[in-house]
Amino acid sequence: MGSTLFVIWKKNKKLIIPLLLFAAVSGVMMPLIVKCEEQVVDVILVFLEGAPVSWEIISPLLFLAGGYACTYLMPVLAELLYERLWMRLDTYFGRQRIGKMQRIQYQCTEDKEVLDLYARIEKNMDQKLGDLVRNFCDLLSAMIGVVGFFTIICSVSAVSAVIFALLFIVLLFFADRSAKNFFSLNRQFAETERRVVYLDSVENTKQYAHEKKLFGFTDYINQKRSSFLLGQRKEMRKYDYKYGLTFSMIDTAGYVCTVLLMIAMLPGVLQGRISIGLFIAASHAAANLNLSTQNKIRTVFNGLMEQRRFWKEYNDFMALPDQGGMAAEGEESGAAAAFESLEFKDVTFCYPNGTKVLEHMSFCMEKGKQYALVGENGAGKSTIVKLMLRLYEVEEGEILLNGRNIREYGQQELYRCFAAVFQDFSRYYVSVLDNIVFGKTQEPDRAQRALEEMELQERISRLPDGVNTHLGEIYEDGVNLSGGEWQRLAFARALYRDAPVILLDEPTSALDPIAENEIYNHFGRIARNKTTLFITHRLASARMADEILVLGGGRVVEKGSHDTLYGQNGLYRRMYDSQKKWYTGEGKEA
Numbered sequence: 162m163g164s165t166l167f168v169i170w171k172k173n174k175k176l177i178i179p180l181l182l183f184a185a186v187s188g189v190m191m192p193l194i195v196k197c198e199e200q201v202v203d204v205i206l207v208f209l210e211g212a213p214v215s216w217e218i219i220s221p222l223l224f225l226a227g228g229y230a231c232t233y234l235m236p237v238l239a240e241l242l243y244e245r246l247w248m249r250l251d252t253y254f255g256r257q258r259i260g261k262m263q264r265i266q267y268q269c270t271e272d273k274e275v276l277d278l279y280a281r282i283e284k285n286m287d288q289k290l291g292d293l294v295r296n297f298c299d300l301l302s303a304m305i306g307v308v309g310f311f312t313i314i315c316s317v318s319a320v321s322a323v324i325f326a327l328l329f330i331v332l333l334f335f336a337d338r339s340a341k342n343f344f345s346l347n348r349q350f351a352e353t354e355r356r357v358v359y360l361d362s363v364e365n366t367k368q369y370a371h372e373k374k375l376f377g378f379t380d381y382i383n384q385k386r387s388s389f390l391l392g393q394r395k396e397m398r399k400y401d402y403k404y405g406l407t408f409s410m411i412d413t414a415g416y417v418c419t420v421l422l423m424i425a426m427l428p429g430v431l432q433g434r435i436s437i438g439l440f441i442a443a444s445h446a447a448a449n450l451n452l453s454t455q456n457k458i459r460t461v462f463n464g465l466m467e468q469r470r471f472w473k474e475y476n477d478f479m480a481l482p483d484q485g486g487m488a489a490e491g492e493e494s495g496a497a498a499a500f501e502s503l504e505f506k507d508v509t510f511c512y513p514n515g516t517k518v519l520e521h522m523s524f525c526m527e528k529g530k531q532y533a534l535v536g537e538n539g540a541g542k543s544t545i546v547k548l549m550l551r552l553y554e555v556e557e558g559e560i561l562l563n564g565r566n567i568r569e570y571g572q573q574e575l576y577r578c579f580a581a582v583f584q585d586f587s588r589y590y591v592s593v594l595d596n597i598v599f600g601k602t603q604e605p606d607r608a609q610r611a612l613e614e615m616e617l618q619e620r621i622s623r624l625p626d627g628v629n630t631h632l633g634e635i636y637e638d639g640v641n642l643s644g645g646e647w648q649r650l651a652f653a654r655a656l657y658r659d660a661p662v663i664l665l666d667e668p669t670s671a672l673d674p675i676a677e678n679e680i681y682n683h684f685g686r687i688a689r690n691k692t693t694l695f696i697t698h699r700l701a702s703a704r705m706a707d708e709i710l711v712l713g714g715g716r717v718v719e720k721g722s723h724d725t726l727y728g729q730n731g732l733y734r735r736m737y738d739s740q741k742k743w744y745t746g747e748g749k750e751a
């Protein structure tokens with residue numbers, strides 16, 4: 162947290178210095194006003210005894226009025242500064258956080274804990290940024306106020322000051338304890354909250370509407386939800402009870418001491434050592450010491466505790482490893498324009514959690530040929546794609562693009578070689594055209610061609626706004642496509658990209674085997690001149706490929722055309738035969 166504070170301080174001195182000043186002044190103001198009240202009471206008494214109106218009588222009144230005006234005006238001004246500070250911090254930290262998420266090692270983005278951490282940071286950042294400087298300023302003004310009140314009490318009774326100091330130390334001790342307790346409760350509640358938020362999201366999405374109706378989920382969800390919340394409320398009540406009692410006892414002790422102080426002052430008042438004004442001021446100071454500081458100090462302690470946790474999580478997130486290891490961007494070798502080959506050479510790979518996927522695997526893809534990568538679910542097909550895109554590093558062996566290790570290319574240069582459609586392809590809720598050209602300069606003609614090639618142009622031309630129609634239900638005029646249509650749109654996006662290598666990682670696995678077969682064949686025809694890698698666990702979809710790579714036991718065990726492989730009587734043939742029934746209507750896919 163310290164380093165973050167330093168950054169915030171360095172970048173925003175011009176806003177923080179006045180805020181600290183305001184805080185200090187408002188801290189000084191509290192006891193000063195009490196002191197002013199003392200003077201006012203004394204001069205009014207003098208005035209009532211018949212003294213003429215003079216500057217000595219009027220000035221305390223003016224000071225008091227000024228003091229009040231100050232205490233009411235300053236927070237308004239401070240609010241404006243806080244608002245500006247918040248905007249600056251929000252922009253700065255927002256950028257840091259998003260930038261980090263983009264740079265971060267790919268494997269972190271597949272890690273649920275990292276994703277949770279990120280979600281927590283994103284959710285809490287607004288509030289934490291708003292409160293950070295405020296917490297320190299509040300602490301500063303409370304502490305200055307306390308010192309001021311002590312000074313006033315000290316001036317009438319040193320013994321009382323010592324008693325109040327002890328009481329104050331007890332207050333600090335319990336404020337700290339209650340903050341820690343509150344903090345650990347909140348941590349506990351975070352888990353409950355995650356569950357409730359999840360249940361709410363189930364309840365609120367349209368997605369499961371029929372299922373929820375049919376199975377009566379709503380009652381189940383409501384019941385779960387209230388049992389979570391009830392448990393939380395019970396814990397909270399316990400906390401409230403425990404600390405509510407403690408603090409009201411401290412409070413009561415404070416008031417008893419105040420009364421004792423008043424009694425202790427009486428002889429002084431009678432002897433004229435203590436003026437009526439001072440008597441009132443000191444009583445006020447003692448009462449204030451409890452009332453105004455207690456709440457403030459508790460809030461600040463709770464706030465700082467939360468801040469500490471938040472910034473620890475933030476720093477943990479920022480310290481996660483970056484993707485790194487890429488060659489510097491800029492030194493283009495024209496790999497995308499002059500694609501020749503992509504080769505896996507004796508590659509061994511294991512996920513960070515120890516799952517061994519590839520072992521001494523080799524294969525080569527050459528320009529202009531169509532390849533199919535087949536293998537059962539979990540054989541490692543998608544992993545091969547992730548390795549090609551350098552989302553993970555290989556441990557042993559190398560991946561060569563045009564004969565050079567892919568590590569020697571810049572990230573953008575490497576990415577320009579590939580267009581891909583993945584299993585969980587995205588449905589972007591933007592216009593049809595933007596779905597295709599996404600982030601690239603718009604070339605509507607080429608986009609049209611891609612749509613035509615995917616046989617979507619007719620469907621799109623029937624939409625109210627043609628290619629400019631918004632897709633998805635987040636728009637009032639938004640149109641939704643069917644699953645198959647979304648899929649073909651994703652293919653059109655890949656075609657438009659015009660990269661030399663197209664990767665299709667089972668984007669059609671949600672379709673039935675026959676539909677997948679059709680769409681792969683169709684795509685194979687239109688992408689004839691490209692280097693294409695069709696990935697599938699359904700062997701019939703791979704038939705038209707020039708070369709089929711059969712993945713088994715972490716390596717390519719067979720390769721060749723369909724006819725060759727089928728003739729070999731190996732793994733390919735066994736799998737092919739066992740899948741035959743998927744296409745004849747005899748059996749369902751296992």
Ligand code: ADP
Binds near residue numbers: 513536537
């Ligand atoms: P396929 O695409 O052939 O179905 P994958 O390449 O997705 O198979 O997965 C290969 C193996 O690696 C599977 O056993 C899978 O459970 C495992 N795996 C996939 N992703 C990860 C990951 N991020 N961390 C750990 N293991 C993974």
Ligand code: MG
Binds near residue numbers: 543544584666667
């Ligand atoms: Mg896969």
